[in-house]
Amino acid sequence: MTAHPHPSPSPTGSAAPRWQLIADELGADISAGRLAPGQRLPNEAQLAERFGVNRHTLRQALQALARQGFVQARQGSGTYVRELVLDYALQRRTRLTQSLAAAGEQAKRELLASRIEPAGAWAAELGLARSDSIELLITRSSVRGRPVGVSTAAYPLPRLAGMAEAFARLGSITAALQSLGVADYTRQRSVVSARLPEAHEADALARAPTQPLLEVVYLNVDAQGRPVEAGRTVFAADAVQLSVNAADWGQP
Amino acid sequence: MTAHPHPSPSPTGSAAPRWQLIADELGADISAGRLAPGQRLPNEAQLAERFGVNRHTLRQALQALARQGFVQARQGSGTYVRELVLDYALQRRTRLTQSLAAAGEQAKRELLASRIEPAGAWAAELGLARSDSIELLITRSSVRGRPVGVSTAAYPLPRLAGMAEAFARLGSITAALQSLGVADYTRQRSVVSARLPEAHEADALARAPTQPLLEVVYLNVDAQGRPVEAGRTVFAADAVQLSVNAADWGQP
Incomplete structure (x- = not known):
């Protein structure tokens, strides 16, 4: 599998x-x-x-x-x-839940925490003032019971109030965004880097602190180009690879 | 800088x-x-x-x-x-030499080794028989005197005979390919992963064996879709990040 x-x-x-x-x-x-x-x-x-x-x-x-x-x-x-279990395609419509679904029945994404706080460092990405509010969701993705990634994502308020509740109910960020009126969204930018984990990241991924992470910092925008989600996902590098395929981006 | x-x-x-x-x-x-x-x-x-x-x-x-x-x-x-010195854009026309040029005057790419050998494991990627020949080039990229990446790339023979000599003369893969009749090429696929280096990779990058690599396995094709270069580059993850921007891929 x-x-x-x-x-x-x-x-x-x-x-x-x-x-x-x-x-x-x-x-x-x-x-x-x-x-x-x-x-x-x-x-x-x-x-x-x-x-x-x-x-x-x-x-x-x-x-x-x-x-x-x-x-x-x-x-x-x-x-x-190799413990590779997930191929995560960086494409126009990048969808972690879909990549997980492709990994089989035993893949899931769970909500670890959520909170509402000032936009702060997320403000610029989301086109907000620093004192505006965001809802922050921390989710963990697992395949066959083994964690493969932890995502921290910020959603602008008041526009997207209720993301945590919607995600908990629907099990997918895409479905949660749709339920809040975002019919479609696309990936504007991904920045990929690799590093060793912080202690809390190694814990959340059930990996040793000597096992590298793949980190993706990203921005998703709606059909009108307005930011709807800014986030970063850390993947256990022994379990995940990222792919970028020209065919996924359409021909010029 | x-x-x-x-x-x-x-x-x-x-x-x-x-x-x-x-x-x-x-x-x-x-x-x-x-x-x-x-x-x-x-x-x-x-x-x-x-x-x-x-x-x-x-x-x-x-x-x-x-x-x-x-x-x-x-x-x-x-x-x-942070020792980040290179932003490497994965896009339709992915060009390492251009990314290096953007890092300033003290960036360069040098030929470490080249050899002609049977296509072997590169055959499928390049659309060759395993017993056909390739020219293999190993190059190292440095910024401000510090290695940032080592690339191993295979070129199909006899079509692209002379790549090593052309690269040594012109200092750029793109220019070398052009001199051999490949007017343009595009990135068909990149697969990105992270891992710790092998001893010889840590040596070539002048890094400790505990410092993670970003690895990009890629395929470039010419305007007719024929493979012209299959390769893999290992980047020192403290010095390089990869970016994928929707704008670089044109709108759908």
């Missing part, structure tokens, strides 16, 4: 090199869940023996799997099935 | 809260280079004394600076001027 970036090619004919066949077989094991995310592969000597090849050939297979996003080598520790 | 994501707002009137004025002043010091990238700020007690405010107010100012991308708190170690 894992959404890997480059699905394993269908088994190739006997013309394919030996390492490619091994990579295909291991990739199929991962796609089918016979090798689970986070699991360590047997060591190179064991795998080489299992497939009846030398270490060099085996290493070529593991390198191909790593390039395809199936596994990740950790220095001095071995090769692990 | 640092390309920060959210430039400091112009000094506000006396109606602005005290913490905002302090954030503006420190932000101006950073923009002007009076506080250098990587430098640690004086501790909170010293700063509070300098500005004649209590710790709470000072902390609000530092939080605003962090949100604006000027500084970064490191747990148990203090607050540092």
Whole structure:
């Protein structure tokens, strides 16, 4: 069920090199869940023996799997099935709930906290005065019971009063915005960076403080170009990749 | 000269809260280079004394600076001027050399290595047979003498024979492709992830192995949609952010 970036090619004919066949077989094991995310592969000597090849050939297979996003080598520790579970497309209509839905039934987004406060540092993004009010929602996204992202998003008041209640009822930011009269919204800007987590972020994501985050700072606007949501999401980088596809943005 | 994501707002009137004025002043010091990238700020007690405010107010100012991308708190170690030097726009015409040029005179891209080899794992991306040949270029981008990214890119042969020589002569991938008959190319897909570096990557970027990377795996195609470049770039995450702007992709 894992959404890997480059699905394993269908088994190739006997013309394919030996390492490619091994990579295909291991990739199929991962796609089918016979090798689970986070699991360590047997060591190179064991795998080489299992497939009846030398270490060099085996290493070529593991390198191909790593390039395809199936596994990740950790220095001095071995090769692990990558914990990638979510492909989050940055596109004109970027929708986290839809990306989660694509990850399967066990994906969900929950409200951790909400509060009403002065716009402060969010004011400029949202076209408000600093003393205007916003509603702040903190939500957590999980796949198969494992947290993958925590979002902090600000909504302008009084226009969007009731977002927390609407989200709690409808389970989706898009549905909540629609219920408050925002028929459509698009992503105006995303800024992506990577860093190590703060302690509270590592806690919320159930990750070690040594595991990097992907951070997306974003602004969504309605059909008239008015800001409706400014926010930032931190994703556990072992579980999420971001994709930007020309086709998703329409041709020029 | 640092390309920060959210430039400091112009000094506000006396109606602005005290913490905002302090954030503006420190932000101006950073923009002007009076506080250098990587430098640690004086501790909170010293700063509070300098500005004649209590710790709470000072902390609000530092939080605003962090949100604006000027500084970064490191747990148990203090607050540092962020080493962000490069904003790399993922857009229809994504051009690393242009992003570097925007970072100023001291930015450059150099050829670390090149070789000709079977297409292998690059074949599918480039629409080649695995036994076809590619030219592989490994380049390093630096700003103000500090490495910010290392790119590994594959070009299909025989069509683009001579890329390494052309790049060495012209100093830009875009110019090298043009000299080989590719008048224009566009970004078809970028996949962004974050992870800790391998030892050789940390070496090439002159970073500690505990400092995260931003990795971009990409495909560029010519005006006819034929792949001309498949590659991956690892960026030092303390020095680079990626941006995706709707305006760069044209309206639908």
